[in-house]
Amino acid sequence: MKLDSMYQDVILDHYKNPHGRGLRNGDAEVHHVNPTCGDEITLRVRLDGDTIKDVSYEGQGCSISQASASVLNELLVGKELTEARRIQETFLELMQSKGKAEPDDAMEEVLEDAIAFAGVSKYPARVKCALLSWMAWKDATAQALGETAGGKTA
Amino acid sequence: MTQLPGLLDTEAIRKDFPILDRVVHDGQRLVYLDNAATSQKPRQVLDVLNDYYERSNANVHRGVHVLAEEATALYEGARDKVAAFINAPSRDEVIFTKNASESLNLVANMLGWADEPYRVDQDTEIVITEMEHHSNIVPWQLLSQRTGAKLKWFGLTDDGRLDLSEIEQIITEKTKVVSFVLVSNILGTVNPVEAIVRRAQDVGALVVIDASQAAPHMLLDVQALQADFVAFTGHKMCGPTGIGVLWGRQELLEDLPPFLGGGEMIETVSMHSSTYAPAPHKFEAGTPPIAQAVGLGAAVDYLTSIGMDNIARHEHALTHYAVGRLLEVPDLRIIGPTTAEERGATISFTLGDIHPHDVGQVLDEQGIAVRVGHHCARPVCLRYGIPATTRASFYLYSTPAEVDALVEGLEHVRNFFG
Numbered sequence: 079m080k081l082d083s084m085y086q087d088v089i090l091d092h093y094k095n096p097h098g099r100g101l102r103n104g105d106a107e108v109h110h111v112n113p114t115c116g117d118e119i120t121l122r123v124r125l126d127g128d129t130i131k132d133v134s135y136e137g138q139g140c141s142i143s144q145a146s147a148s149v150l151n152e153l154l155v156g157k158e159l160t161e162a163r164r165i166q167e168t169f170l171e172l173m174q175s176k177g178k179a180e181p182d183d184a185m186e187e188v189l190e191d192a193i194a195f196a197g198v199s200k201y202p203a204r205v206k207c208a209l210l211s212w213m214a215w216k217d218a219t220a221q222a223l224g225e226t227a228g229g230k231t232a
Numbered sequence: 233m234t235q236l237p238g239l240l241d242t243e244a245i246r247k248d249f250p251i252l253d254r255v256v257h258d259g260q261r262l263v264y265l266d267n268a269a270t271s272q273k274p275r276q277v278l279d280v281l282n283d284y285y286e287r288s289n290a291n292v293h294r295g296v297h298v299l300a301e302e303a304t305a306l307y308e309g310a311r312d313k314v315a316a317f318i319n320a321p322s323r324d325e326v327i328f329t330k331n332a333s334e335s336l337n338l339v340a341n342m343l344g345w346a347d348e349p350y351r352v353d354q355d356t357e358i359v360i361t362e363m364e365h366h367s368n369i370v371p372w373q374l375l376s377q378r379t380g381a382k383l384k385w386f387g388l389t390d391d392g393r394l395d396l397s398e399i400e401q402i403i404t405e406k407t408k409v410v411s412f413v414l415v416s417n418i419l420g421t422v423n424p425v426e427a428i429v430r431r432a433q434d435v436g437a438l439v440v441i442d443a444s445q446a447a448p449h450m451l452l453d454v455q456a457l458q459a460d461f462v463a464f465t466g467h468k469m470c471g472p473t474g475i476g477v478l479w480g481r482q483e484l485l486e487d488l489p490p491f492l493g494g495g496e497m498i499e500t501v502s503m504h505s506s507t508y509a510p511a512p513h514k515f516e517a518g519t520p521p522i523a524q525a526v527g528l529g530a531a532v533d534y535l536t537s538i539g540m541d542n543i544a545r546h547e548h549a550l551t552h553y554a555v556g557r558l559l560e561v562p563d564l565r566i567i568g569p570t571t572a573e574e575r576g577a578t579i580s581f582t583l584g585d586i587h588p589h590d591v592g593q594v595l596d597e598q599g600i601a602v603r604v605g606h607h608c609a610r611p612v613c614l615r616y617g618i619p620a621t622t623r624a625s626f627y628l629y630s631t632p633a634e635v636d637a638l639v640e641g642l643e644h645v646r647n648f649f650g
Contacts, residue, residue: 081597
């Protein structure tokens, strides 16, 4: 069934048992919404030099958006910013592939669990759900680094 | 097959709608339950649109050639049909817009630029309700922000009705305009027009009614409503997209200033100033949606041939059946009235903790089209403490078998995420 290509077991597992959920201290906080469907996320990033010490989040939304935030937490915490940006860009590329990307070993190595979202890229209405937390992370990181104007939180 | 009293002959009606024969996702028969978003179009409307473009296409109200005369007659003929459909005292009270949002924005802007006695300013108040579609919230927020007028609203009861218990504190001598939805696009609630209109008239406030979810489903009589303005859209009532209606009382349309300026809406123009054509043309600047208006006229003919009372009876029977069947589904909570009384055929619900997006996706895989999200009525979701709903909405071609398909589909959703 086609549906199984979207709702991979990895995604449903992350949805039911999210990693790192809940708001903790951060250098910057952002709130992103998906205005067409009402998905919301509040996300904080804490940095230690070039290392991501923590990404904490709270939100509401569908299984895809929630699982994606969980995968993001699992993948990015502890990484250097350069590496994290590479993962984010690769994920973005996968999600914008309209189901046409053929994930190879190299991509799978970069994305780990996030490769499971390949099937979601076939569903244009759901791509934004998968990207919500990743866009929030990018925004929060830029704010934490002082690259854009934005409020800092304790 | 389930037989309910009051149902239309859907077997015959469905033959008019080619799209309902579509098969999606490798063999699933389409079950279209997203009628509150937009209705499907019968062949009778599609043929008229096609004929118009193939035979009579021209711009209206100008040119003396035969096509221009035909196009003008068809466009103005559509106005006659719509006027009769809503029992307007005069055809000149029917303004064509592009949709209900434009109709409501047009009223807000007529009032925004009006002189006394219609002027909206910092000493006056605007009243709406918490169950409005964003299109009947944002234009009034804009007007309020630009004029300093205070925006007030009726809240909702736990069972999805308007809370009118403080009507005298909400609609006061300062109220200039009261704008509310006749049938909610998210809750399905049919609102008590008379009580609100009576209070508004007592204080001399204008009444605007958003009839977008009413005009397709029930007899709409603007004289019986006693409102000052009524807005609705064509595409939810078997017509094409790109055509909406604003009905307004003639003396108001004469007094109130135009909003959009341009061709069609003028009498004379000099470089210093202009005078305006009489209503409705005063409010129809530029080339109007001609084919779309003609298509709406055909839709009105189609609905009238079936009978709005018959359509309302069909939907009532179906709603009664659907509410009963949905309440059998474990963990399902209807957001809105849980009976078919004073409610339309739009039913929103939540299903346990399963997000509506996921519900809609799994239903879609079974060929069932519903709407998920906040339905452009986010304040309603906030009021009931939910992020979003799944919404099934029925129309004249919907059947009890489609209700059954929805209920079975929801069982599948529960198993999938269970």
